[in-house]
Each structure stands twice: as structure tokens, then as C-alpha cells.
Amino acid sequence: MTVIKAATALLPEGWAQDICVTIGVDGTITALEPAPPDIAVDILLPAPSNVHSHAFQRAMAGLTETRGPSGRDSFWTWRQLMFRFLDRLTPADVQAIAAQVQVEMLEAGYAACGEFHYLHHQPGGSPYANLAEMSHAICAAASDSGIGLTLLPVLYQQGGVDGRALGPGQIRFGNDPDRFLALREGAGRALSQLPDDAVLGTAPHSLRAVTAEALNSLAETTTGPFHMHLAEQVGEVEEIASAYGARPVEWLLDTCPPDRRWCLIHCTQMEPHETAALAQTGAVAGLCPITEASLGDGIFDGVRWLDSGGALAVGSDSNIRIALSEELRQLEYSQRLRDRGRAVLAAPGGSTGRRLYEAAATGGAQAMARKAGRIAPGQLADLVALDGSAADLTGRRGDALLDTWIFARDDRLVREVWAAGRHMVRGGRHVARDTVLAGYRACLARLAEAL
Structure with a gap:
């Protein structure tokens, strides 16, 4: 049992002073009552989850900022560079990179990570002897970092909605539905070695990478979080509309309606009626504002989404920057630039930072099937102290x-972080930072030699 005394804490009913939070041995909050403290903190908040990560892309951060020799650079040209990079990665590399990513997430104030995991096979596309070898690497990283993990094995069937074969850069992702289910079962066995707050989900990659039949089958037969990229790129929208006779969001709403267990990633290319209708399903919009800006995806319609009662969460996606406060700031600033206004996502008379932060905390918990997002008895002790x-x-x-942290400072204000009661960041440093960083440096050195 651990007792945290906070001078100020953000509770579901609002701000409170001199709060004692008792964490039980199972990692849940058991009481908010006076008790002799083990640690005193200044400002205690519920720690959000990072709902969308491709961990391996962290190691290529900074390598895709050179313009190509001709034409216009875009998501699609970036993707070709990513495909060439990932052909070099081994399970040991993925573990080292993922552990570093997770350490940085915890130091930024996230308590949990949703790993959208599609790098499954060996270079050349042959499965490992253990079909879930790469899932085991992600789980081993989570064991090293102590982060709360929602593992989302990805089904990736085809190179496009026309059913074309996977290209050379995609063959490490590919599975048919039967092999995917076997892989997912193996991922579940890997997760069973982690603490009880680890969660297994499912992630059909996108409408262009899975068939309609497979998507519907997974939605009907799997349990737990269900994540999918949706309406990220103009080219993707045009491809789906041409093949299916409807835009991606329209088709999904009509054919495989999402519900509260779904988290739909990006959603930057939606019409106003699509935004309102999708928000009302209860699904979470998983937003990655830094990556969406980096790739030139577009701007999510956050104003209409929130006004329609939509839930949202944030993720670091490509992990070029792992920065909780920056994701929230970028989300708000993108709306300001589009609408030429200020405090665009705040409720009338309310704080922008408060609305964004609470939305990310509760929406992230929903998307991760994680009983967290609030400082209250019975909730997981996912906590961050500033x-x-x-x-x-x-x-x-x-x-x-919150407004000052998000809009005037950065994540150097983060001092302590607990993930399901595990005290992983102390005094601003992850407890295993040095060991994990040494492994990451060695991995980068090997990759530099190979590339």
C-alpha cells in the first residue's frame, strides 16, 4: 500500500486541496482519506493513456525530413522510406526501441500505451517460428518500462482496397484472417506474463488494408478494444469511395457501425455530417496531432466533434516527438489556425487546458479498456504529479x-508517474532510464551500420 499526499489534485468533481490517495497492492485507488503519506507531491492529475503508437518508427525520427528529388513529398513518399527502414529490424531491435519509447512516454506523463502493432514477420515475409515473436518483443519492452500496455495486433491483408498483393515494404505485416487470429492468440499469451492491467485488443489496419468481410468478422467475434485508421488521407478517401461507392466514414456507419469499444485513428478527412454522426456512435477519436502535422494529413474537426458529444484521446503515432502537453497544444492550435480564433476547443467560459486534458484522460481510458482516467476509488492508479x-x-x-502547463511550458514539469500503482518516474526520471537508453543507443548504432 502507498499513500500519496497532494497539495492540489484534480478529482472528478473538480480541484481539491490536501488530498491523500491510497493505492492498494493491486494498483487501484482504494481511498481518498487522510492517512500518513509515503510521498508528498504538489499537483496530482489522472495520467492519460497514449492510445496510438508505432514504436519502431521512433528510431527513424529525423531521417525523413529531406525533400525528394522530384514531385511533392507527402505521407505516401514518407511511407516508402519507412518501408525500407523497417526491413532491417530484428525482434531485439524492436524490444530496445519500444522500451525507449515507453520510457519517454512515462516521463512525458502518460501511464499507458496502445501499441498498434503490425510488424509481425521476418524480412521477406516469412513468419517467425513463434508467430507472435514480435508481440513478445513489445511485451518484453513493457516489462522493462513498467508502462500499462494495451497490445493491438494488426490485421493487414492487402495492398489496397482492390485486393492487390502486398508490396515489398508491406510483406512483414501480412496475414490472412486465420493466421492473424493465431497470432493474436500468441500475443495474448505474451501479455499474460505482464501485470493484470495489460489488455489485448484488435486492430484491422484500415479499410484499404482489410476486406469488408474480415472487418465485420473481427468486429463480431473479438472482444476488447478495437482500433482502426480511418479517413486519414485524401488518396485513401478517394480509393474507398471509388471501390465502395461511399466515403470511408459513410461506408463504416452503414456497414459496420462502431460503438464505444472502437477507437478510430486520425479522422482528418471527414465532412461535417460524418463528423457529427461518428461522434454520436460513442467511438473514441484517436488523434495524433504532432504526427498528423508532420505528415501533412490535415486537421481534425475537433470543434464539431466535441460539440456533437464525441470522445477523444491522443497518441504519439510515429513517435517523432513524445510529448503529452505538445499533443494537446497542437490539437488546439490547429483549430485556431483553421478558424482564426482563440480557445476554440474550450467550453463557453471554460478553460481550454482543462477540457482537453480531461477529455484525453477519460477518452484514453475508454479506448484502452482501462479502468482509469479519474482519481477515484476503484480506478487504476494511473497518476502524474507536476x-x-x-x-x-x-x-x-x-x-x-493546466493552461500554463499545456500552453506555456512543457513536459519537464512532470515529476512523478504511476502506472497502475507502479511508481516508474521519480523526480522526473524513469527508474530504468539509463539501462533502457544504453540498449536503445546500441540498437541505433547497429541500424546505422546496416543502413
Whole structure:
């Protein structure tokens, strides 16, 4: 049992002072009552989940910022560089990279990670002897980092909605539905070695990469979180509309309606009526504002989504920057640039930071099937403590603390992080940072030699 005393804490009913949070041996919050503290913190918040990560892409951050010799660079040209890079990765590389990614997530204030995991096979496309070898590498990384893991094995069947074969850069992803289910079962066995808060989900990659039949079958026969890319690129929307006679969101709503267990990633290419209708299904919009800006995807219609009652969460996707406060800031600033206004996502008379932060915490917990997102008895102790002694927080109270952190400072304010009660960040440093970083450096050195 651990007791945290917070000078200020954000509870479901609002800000409170001098709160004692008791964490039981099972990693849940058992009480908010006075008790002798084991640790005192300044500002205690529920720690959000990072709902969308491709861990291996962290190792190629900074390598795709050179313009090609002709034409216009885009997501599609970036993807070709990504395909060439991933052909070099071994399970040991993936474990080292994922562990570093997860350490950085925890140090940024995230308590859990949704790993959208599609790198399954050997270079050349042959399965490993253990079909879920790469899933085991992700789980081993989570054991090293202590992060809460929702593992989302990805079904990737085809190179496009026309059913064409996977290209050379995609063959490490590919499975038919039967082999995918066997792989998913193996991923579940890997997860069973982690603490009880680990969760197994399912991720049909996108409408262009899976068949309609496979999508419907997975939605009907699997349990747990269900994540999918949707309406990210103009080219993708045009391809789906040409093949299916409807835009991606329209087709999904008519053919395989999502519900609260779904998390739909990006959704940057939606019409207003699609945004409102999808929001009302209860599905979470999994937004990755830094990556979406990096790839030139477009701007999610956050104003209409929230006004329609939609749930949202954030993720670091390509992991070029792992920065919780920056994801929220980029989300709001993209709306300001589009609409030429300020405090666009705030409720009338309310705080922008508070609305964004609480939405990300509760929406992330929903998307990850994780009983978290609030500081309350019975919830997992996914908690983050900020440094209240920071100069810019002097004299600030309540919502101004969140507004200052998100819009005027950065994640260096993060001092302590607990993931299901595991105290993984202490004094701003992950407890295994040095060991994990050494493994990551060695991995990068091997990749540099190979490339």
C-alpha cells in the first residue's frame, strides 16, 4: 500500500486541496482519506493513456525530413522510406526501441500505451517460428518500462482496397484472417506474463488494408478494444469511395457501425455530417496531432466533434516527438489556425487546458479498456504529479495550472508517474532510464551500420 499526499489534485468533481490517495497492492485507488503519506507531491492529475503508437518508427525520427528529388513529398513518399527502414529490424531491435519509447512516454506523463502493432514477420515475409515473436518483443519492452500496455495486433491483408498483393515494404505485416487470429492468440499469451492491467485488443489496419468481410468478422467475434485508421488521407478517401461507392466514414456507419469499444485513428478527412454522426456512435477519436502535422494529413474537426458529444484521446503515432502537453497544444492550435480564433476547443467560459486534458484522460481510458482516467476509488492508479515550484506556476490555481502547463511550458514539469500503482518516474526520471537508453543507443548504432 502507498499513500500519496497532494497539495492540489484534480478529482472528478473538480480541484481539491490536501488530498491523500491510497493505492492498494493491486494498483487501484482504494481511498481518498487522510492517512500518513509515503510521498508528498504538489499537483496530482489522472495520467492519460497514449492510445496510438508505432514504436519502431521512433528510431527513424529525423531521417525523413529531406525533400525528394522530384514531385511533392507527402505521407505516401514518407511511407516508402519507412518501408525500407523497417526491413532491417530484428525482434531485439524492436524490444530496445519500444522500451525507449515507453520510457519517454512515462516521463512525458502518460501511464499507458496502445501499441498498434503490425510488424509481425521476418524480412521477406516469412513468419517467425513463434508467430507472435514480435508481440513478445513489445511485451518484453513493457516489462522493462513498467508502462500499462494495451497490445493491438494488426490485421493487414492487402495492398489496397482492390485486393492487390502486398508490396515489398508491406510483406512483414501480412496475414490472412486465420493466421492473424493465431497470432493474436500468441500475443495474448505474451501479455499474460505482464501485470493484470495489460489488455489485448484488435486492430484491422484500415479499410484499404482489410476486406469488408474480415472487418465485420473481427468486429463480431473479438472482444476488447478495437482500433482502426480511418479517413486519414485524401488518396485513401478517394480509393474507398471509388471501390465502395461511399466515403470511408459513410461506408463504416452503414456497414459496420462502431460503438464505444472502437477507437478510430486520425479522422482528418471527414465532412461535417460524418463528423457529427461518428461522434454520436460513442467511438473514441484517436488523434495524433504532432504526427498528423508532420505528415501533412490535415486537421481534425475537433470543434464539431466535441460539440456533437464525441470522445477523444491522443497518441504519439510515429513517435517523432513524445510529448503529452505538445499533443494537446497542437490539437488546439490547429483549430485556431483553421478558424482564426482563440480557445476554440474550450467550453463557453471554460478553460481550454482543462477540457482537453480531461477529455484525453477519460477518452484514453475508454479506448484502452482501462479502468482509469479519474482519481477515484476503484480506478487504476494511473497518476502524474507536476512540479508546483516551477516559476510560471507561481500564484496559479485550479484550471490555470493546466493552461500554463499545456500552453506555456512543457513536459519537464512532470515529476512523478504511476502506472497502475507502479511508481516508474521519480523526480522526473524513469527508474530504468539509463539501462533502457544504453540498449536503445546500441540498437541505433547497429541500424546505422546496416543502413
